[in-house]
Each structure stands twice: as structure tokens, then as C-alpha cells.
Amino acid sequence: MRRNSPFNIVGAGLLIVASTYGLSRYTYGLFVPAIRDDFNLDQATVGAIGSASYLGYLLATLVSPLLVRRFSPRLPIILGGMTATLGMLLVALAGNPMWLALGVTLAGCSPGLAYPPLSDAIKQLCRAEKQSRYYAIINSGTSFGVMVSGPLALMAGPRWQLAWLCFAFIALIATVWNLFIMPGAAHEGAQRTSPQEHADVLRTDQEPMWVLLKRKLKDRMVRRLLLGALLFGLVTSVYWTFSVELIAGENSLSASGSVIFWMIVGIAGVAGGLAGELVTRFGLAKVLKWATLAIATSIASLTIASDGMLMLTMSAVVFGATFILITALYGIWSVYCFPEAPSTGFGLTFFLISAGQLISPTLAGAGAELWKMTGVFQVTAIVCLGILLLLPSQDVRNM
CATH class of the missing domain: 1.20.1250.20 (MFS general substrate transporter like domains)
Structure with missing residues (x-):
């Protein structure tokens, strides 16, 4: 199958958005009651950890376009997938609030790195008449991530860490797929413009x-x-x-x-x-x-x-x-x-x-x-x- 086939472009993009936005960023709120009980956290600490995730995202969003201009769309997308995988793995294995906070913050950085370069990648890999359609489908990956998080949360029950291990594995698959699909040169595919x-x-x-x-x-x-x-x-x-x-x-x-x-x-x-x-x-x-x-x-x-x-x-x-x-x-x-x-x-x-x-x-x-x-x-x-x-x-x- 061609690298720039609709299945590869949409599939890889949708899965990285599902992993970084739907799982890494938005799922924290769903697990707050279990996390608060297990780590004996007060509301202020829970809120501070959530805010750290948002701050990480904001900083990553500023860095990502610079990486695209200096290197390629592929680099920040892969970095986003790697931080999602590592961050959610740290949350799953955290033994104290400090490691938990580090994991949540790293996971929160991931969509800021991976999401903005997708616009460049789509412009380079897709014909003009397909770009808006493909982007909109990829953008809905957030929903697929949220959809997956719910059933896994119910199945994991009090052992909520197992759900985060599954999330990390999904992010790893997304990262590897995007490594082979996303353009690695600043203007690869420029002939489409x-x-x-x-x-x-x-x-x-x-x-x-x-x-x-x-x-x-x-x-x-x-x-x-x-x-x-x-x-x-x-x-x-x-x-x-x-x-x-x-x-x-x-x-x-x-x-x-x-x-x-x-x-x-x-x-x-x-x-x-x-x-x-x-x-x-x-x-x-x-x-x-x-x-x-x-x-x-x-x-x-x-x-x-x-x-x-x-x-x-x-x-x-x-x-x-x-x-x-x-x-x-x-x-x-x-x-x-x-x-x-x-x-x-x-x-x-x-x-x-x-x-x-x-x-x-x-x-x-x-x-x-x-x-x-x-x-x-x-x-x-x-x-x-x-x-x-x-x-x-x-x-x-x-x-």
C-alpha cells in the first residue's frame, strides 16, 4: 500500500490525535476520583497537576511550529507520540504524586507537539480537494480516544493503572505508524502545490x-x-x-x-x-x-x-x-x-x-x-x- 494512500494518511493521523488528545490530554479528568483516592490528594493538588498538563501543552504548541520550520512535520509528530507513550506509562507506574504529576504533564505536552504539524503534513501529502475532508476526519480522532477511554476505565475498575498501560501501548503503535507515513522533509510533496x-x-x-x-x-x-x-x-x-x-x-x-x-x-x-x-x-x-x-x-x-x-x-x-x-x-x-x-x-x-x-x-x-x-x-x-x-x-x- 502506498505511503500517501488515504488509509495511511487518515489512519495514522487519526490514531495520533486519538492518542495525544483523546487519551493523553482529556482522560485525566475521567480518572481524577480514583487518582485522588489512591494518592490521598486534595482538590488543590489535583487542580495543580491538571494545570501543569495545560501549561505543558501551551509550551509544546509554541515549540512545534518552530520544529516544523527548522526540520520537518515528522519530527514533532513523533516527539508528540513519544511523550504521550512515556507520560501515560509514568502515570500507570507512578508510586507517588511527583511521578504522577510528571507523567500527566508529559502526556499533556504530546498534543501540542503532534497536532499542529498535521496541517503541514496534510498539505504536503494530499491533493487540495481532499485536504479539508481528510483533516476533519483526522481531527475527530479526539472522539475515538475519549470513546476508548470509557470502556477501558470500566473494565479496569479500581486497577485504573491498567487502563493507562493500554493507553500507552496505543500511543506507541500510533508513533511507529506515523514514523513511516509523515513527511520527513520540510517541503516533501511540494509538487502538490x-x-x-x-x-x-x-x-x-x-x-x-x-x-x-x-x-x-x-x-x-x-x-x-x-x-x-x-x-x-x-x-x-x-x-x-x-x-x-x-x-x-x-x-x-x-x-x-x-x-x-x-x-x-x-x-x-x-x-x-x-x-x-x-x-x-x-x-x-x-x-x-x-x-x-x-x-x-x-x-x-x-x-x-x-x-x-x-x-x-x-x-x-x-x-x-x-x-x-x-x-x-x-x-x-x-x-x-x-x-x-x-x-x-x-x-x-x-x-x-x-x-x-x-x-x-x-x-x-x-x-x-x-x-x-x-x-x-x-x-x-x-x-x-x-x-x-x-x-x-x-x-x-x-x-
Whole structure:
């Protein structure tokens, strides 16, 4: 089978995203109760470990585009897979909180390294008409990771470390696969771009990063992209961090019920793989508008979920699908705005999403003291609508 066959490109990319995002980054929250009990940790320590993971991700997101410009897309992707494997192995084998924190932080770095270069890899390996479609499917790998983590958590039970050993093994497989698939030269596959695009890429390689960013920030379209990404991170982090706590308090949801809720969010996210098709057909601005309205509704609906499991399920399904969809939309939009340096725009966009995700839990925790968690979710849903003021000012239908 050819290295750049659809199966290899999509399969390797999807598995590395599932390993680094779905498992390495988002799974920590699912295991917090078991980890807290086994290591006798207080809430502040649990939160500090989670914050270290976010900080690791942010730093890695800044480093990754530099590695692409200096070396190749393959290098940071492989480094991301290696840190995911090592980090989750350390979590599984940790005998004290220090090793646990180191493992969680390393695992948290992995998507920051591996994810931004995928935009460059896709641009180099795929024909233009296939790029948005392939990227959207690869981006849904987060959902597959979340889907896998739920059943493994249930099977492992109190021996939760076994689940993390399985996660590490999955990340190792993803790393080896990507080693053979991803382009190892800075412009490998450049023949798939037009002569003008190729010239732009070569010119950008000679342009210092800060000069590129200064030039791009003069563009109103780029400013809308980056502000929207920051706001998206702020509002969605509240759901990822506190949704289980909210519904457990309101509905006395059992531990297994919380895992099932988590799995539903992950399963629904697979629908986000349709982002490329939707953008091609309807345009990015229209899709982002309706997806924003849907995700705001899903956040608000948790505050009235005491009416029963139907509302909980609907909220999980809508949030899971639209979260993955909107991340894909921002990815497509970022490459559209940075065609000469895809990983730079990609990395900056997702850096700001994660910066919002880092800040938001602290703000939400403080807000809960004033309005309770129900009020925090209601305010978050209203703030989410601010994304509607930051839609693309031009018609975007491909990367």
C-alpha cells in the first residue's frame, strides 16, 4: 500500500490525535476520583497537576511550529507520540504524586507537539480537494480516544493503572505508524502545490516568526480567527471540567453513569468528521454560526437536566458533536489564513484555544462561589454567543 494512500494518511493521523488528545490530554479528568483516592490528594493538588498538563501543552504548541520550520512535520509528530507513550506509562507506574504529576504533564505536552504539524503534513501529502475532508476526519480522532477511554476505565475498575498501560501501548503503535507515513522533509510533496504557493512557502521559511505574525495580525480575518479561538476555549473548558460534577450533584449520578455520559460525548464527536464536507457545501461562516448556537444550547441545557436522562443525553450528544466540529472549523480557517505557514497558524490558533481552557476553570470555580455551578453554566452559554460576532468576513470553503 502506498505511503500517501488515504488509509495511511487518515489512519495514522487519526490514531495520533486519538492518542495525544483523546487519551493523553482529556482522560485525566475521567480518572481524577480514583487518582485522588489512591494518592490521598486534595482538590488543590489535583487542580495543580491538571494545570501543569495545560501549561505543558501551551509550551509544546509554541515549540512545534518552530520544529516544523527548522526540520520537518515528522519530527514533532513523533516527539508528540513519544511523550504521550512515556507520560501515560509514568502515570500507570507512578508510586507517588511527583511521578504522577510528571507523567500527566508529559502526556499533556504530546498534543501540542503532534497536532499542529498535521496541517503541514496534510498539505504536503494530499491533493487540495481532499485536504479539508481528510483533516476533519483526522481531527475527530479526539472522539475515538475519549470513546476508548470509557470502556477501558470500566473494565479496569479500581486497577485504573491498567487502563493507562493500554493507553500507552496505543500511543506507541500510533508513533511507529506515523514514523513511516509523515513527511520527513520540510517541503516533501511540494509538487502538490502551485508554483506560487511553493514560492510563498520558501519565502516564509526565510521570514522570522515574529515578522510573519506581525504581518498577519494586520489582517482583520486573522484577528477574528484568533479572538474566536480564545473565546471558544474559554467557554468549552467549563463543560469539559465541570459537567460531570454538575450533573452528579443535580442528578446524583453514579460513577458508572458519569463514565457513560463521558462516552456519549466521545461517540457523538465522531460526527465532527463531517466538517470538511459541510464547509465545502455551505461555507465555514454559516456552519460555525449554527454550530455555535448548538453548543451554547448544549451548555445551557445541563442546568435543566434534572428533568431526566433524556436532557443529559441530548446535551452530551450535541456538545460532543459540535465541539469536534468547531475545532475542525478553526483548523480549516487557520490554514486558510496561513497558507504559506500552515503549522504556524494552526499552532497559534490552538494555543489560544488552550489558553482559554487554562484560564476558564479558575474563573468558573470563582464564579461558582457567587452563583453556584448552575449559574456558571448559564453565564457561559451566554458568553459563548460572542463567537457569533467573530465569524469569518470572507467565504471560506477549503483549507
